[in-house]
Amino acid sequence: MFPGMPPQANKQEREIIKLYKSLSITDQQAFIAFGEFLQSRKDSLEIDGKSNDDTIVNEPVEIPRPKEESVIKAIKRLSATYPMVDKENILHPISDLMTSHMISGRSAPEVIDDLQDVFYKEYQSLKNG
Numbered sequence: 001m002f003p004g005m006p007p008q009a010n011k012q013e014r015e016i017i018k019l020y021k022s023l024s025i026t027d028q029q030a031f032i033a034f035g036e037f038l039q040s041r042k043d044s045l046e047i048d049g050k051s052n053d054d055t056i057v058n059e060p061v062e063i064p065r066p067k068e069e070s071v072i073k074a075i076k077r078l079s080a081t082y083p084m085v086d087k088e089n090i091l092h093p094i095s096d097l098m099t100s101h102m103i104s105g106r107s108a109p110e111v112i113d114d115l116q117d118v119f120y121k122e123y124q125s126l127k128n129g
Helices: 011-022 025-042 071-081 087-102 108-127
Strands: none
Touching (some): 011 025, 025 071, 087 108
């Protein structure tokens, strides 16, 4: 067991902590950012085949883009803007863009522009059947 490991931690929790501690500071930040992304999409997933929201949204919700915005906050904003988009369908491009920001140092505004394109294209695909 690792020093500082909670004694009640299960095997998966111990593995996550072990992985986290083995990463560089930059990779640890990306690890946390990815975890936050996964947490942010939790609310939009379906439970038992039923949407968390009883209403069907056919059009995007207008949420203005703030002047200063983090990539994680942009993902949350875009998820709220496009609640009809299944985040599972765009998980890989979102993950790639987040990695390009956290690991490769792409600027947040550039990554957010690309994220907006990913969400919009998925929305158009859904809308056009």
